[in-house]
Amino acid sequence: MNSYPTEPLKCxxxxxxxxxxxxENYAKAHDQGGLRWSGSAWSFxxxxxxxxxxxxxxxxxxxxASIAANPEFNTACQAAADExxxxxxxxxxxxxxxxxxxxxxxxxxxPFPKADFALQIQICCSHSKxxxxxxxxxxxxxxxxxxxVGPYQSLDEARLTYVVNQMQDAIVxxxxxxxxxxxxxxxxxxxxxxxRSTSLWAEVCALNKAVPAPLDEKTMYSLYVLATxxxxxxxxxxxxxxxxxEVKDRIKRGIAACPHERCRLITDTQPPWSFLKIxxxxxxxxxxxxxxxxxxxxxxxxxxxxxGSWGPRPTPSQLGIQIKTREQGLRILADWNLSKPQWQHxxxxxxxxxxxxxxxxxxxxxxxxxxxNRGCEGLSLGIMENRLGVAxxxxxxMTYEGNMADEREFDMKKTLTRIDTFMETLxxxxxxxxxx
Numbered sequence: 001m002n003s004y005p006t007e008p009l010k011c012x013x014x015x016x017x018x019x020x021x022x023x024e025n026y027a028k029a030h031d032q033g034g035l036r037w038s039g040s041a042w043s044f045x046x047x048x049x050x051x052x053x054x055x056x057x058x059x060x061x062x063x064x065a066s067i068a069a070n071p072e073f074n075t076a077c078q079a080a081a082d083e084x085x086x087x088x089x090x091x092x093x094x095x096x097x098x099x100x101x102x103x104x105x106x107x108x109x110x111p112f113p114k115a116d117f118a119l120q121i122q123i124c125c126s127h128s129k130x131x132x133x134x135x136x137x138x139x140x141x142x143x144x145x146x147x148x149v150g151p152y153q154s155l156d157e158a159r160l161t162y163v164v165n166q167m168q169d170a171i172v173x174x175x176x177x178x179x180x181x182x183x184x185x186x187x188x189x190x191x192x193x194x195x196r197s198t199s200l201w202a203e204v205c206a207l208n209k210a211v212p213a214p215l216d217e218k219t220m221y222s223l224y225v226l227a228t229x230x231x232x233x234x235x236x237x238x239x240x241x242x243x244x245x246e247v248k249d250r251i252k253r254g255i256a257a258c259p260h261e262r263c264r265l266i267t268d269t270q271p272p273w274s275f276l277k278i279x280x281x282x283x284x285x286x287x288x289x290x291x292x293x294x295x296x297x298x299x300x301x302x303x304x305x306x307x308g309s310w311g312p313r314p315t316p317s318q319l320g321i322q323i324k325t326r327e328q329g330l331r332i333l334a335d336w337n338l339s340k341p342q343w344q345h346x347x348x349x350x351x352x353x354x355x356x357x358x359x360x361x362x363x364x365x366x367x368x369x370x371x372x373n374r375g376c377e378g379l380s381l382g383i384m385e386n387r388l389g390v391a392x393x394x395x396x397x398m399t400y401e402g403n404m405a406d407e408r409e410f411d412m413k414k415t416l417t418r419i420d421t422f423m424e425t426l427x428x429x430x431x432x433x434x435x436x
Contacts, residue, residue, distance in 0.1 A: 004256035041228035049190035064093035068273035068405035092375030092405035124378035190232035200240035202300035202312035212256035227299035262286035270404035297341025349382025353389030375403035
């Protein structure tokens with residue numbers, strides 16, 4: 001049996017510091033004369049960056065995921081949403097966020113910090129309604145940009161211009177709402193940072209093709225989240241550069257995420273955040289989840305490489321493109337985001353199946369675990385078609401039911417039993433206790 005050396009990430013502490021500072025800065029923004037805004041992790045935060053360096057976002061999905069890992073508080077948030085009459089089959093992140101807002105409780109202590117405005121995009125079914133409710137409750141201005149223009153492979157000039165024109169309107173909204181002048185240079189810097197951070201994250205994910213895998217998915221959840229918080233931040237882009245270099249070093253030295261890797265898996269969509277120990281349970285069989293389309297493509301921007309493999313999309317800077325005008329920056333920002341892997345399968349589940357199978361091949365994956373996530377209609381759209389497509393390709397696949405942010409929808413005992421059965425199909429037995 002293989003036994004690989006392993007060690008903690010050296011930059012782990014810095015990742016935690018960036019995350020903690022992010023939530024503190026949002027809460028304290030008004031104390032320093034700054035602005036607060038809220039929206040999706042997929043919102044164009046580079047637009048808000050044009051208002052100044054003292055403008056701080058609170059992205060709803062990662063905030064709700066943090067609450068979901070705190071069962072006591074999350075139960076209270078879900079109950080508050082129930083009391084308002086919101087159906088339980090709505091986005092569970094949205095319900096958790098609303099619950100925190102209704103309770104006027106901030107996860108990190110004190111009252112829920114009210115935003116100055118909401119800036120959102122619309123691709124998932126609940127995106128715009130999420131922040132319409134927030135805006136009505138908090139009595140703040142709200143602007144939403146429709147990005148549902150079809151898959152990137154069908155993008156044309158008219159569709160790109162449609163998104164860019166909405167961004168121009170958003171800038172007018174931001175200036176009118178805040179009374180601040182939009183700074184084109186700050187915006188351009190933010191666009192460059194976003195391209196750098198999301199390309200670097202894709203590069204980190206591509207490095208996980210190595211055997212043994214230098215990173216496991218449970219660890220990656222705490223790393224990709226920085227891009228969901230503030231991908232247009234120079235601090236986040238710089239961190240991903242440091243992480244990329246460390247992962248390269250781990251590969252060079254043969255450092256593994258799982259010391260007894262003998263099976264490589266991928267998962268799908270958000271996990272049940274209160275039950276991440278299922279990943280450690282998998283490792284008890286020598287099975288390591290090396291990522292997922294969700295973990296890779298939620299914020300990572302990929303493109304075909306010269307050798308035909310999937311890897312990081314080259315940034316404008318790497319292509320020798322200097323962004324000089326607002327219009328140019330908007331067009332690059334729109335095109336960059338419209339190529340996001342996780343936006344593609346909103347239009348056709350076959351696109352997702354093809355990406356999953358590409359990961360299976362290039363990342364040397366032995367099996368696929370699909371989370372039938374009742375808490376996310378968008379990323380679970382067409383998931384049973386994905387299961388059929390993966391199975392048809394001859395790849396072992398299992399499913400389990402759950403909810404990313406509502407533990408009432410998850411049965412741990414049943415899920416572990418399904419994992420045991422799946423491990424049997426992969427001809428894996430639990431490792432002896434002395435191995436751990």
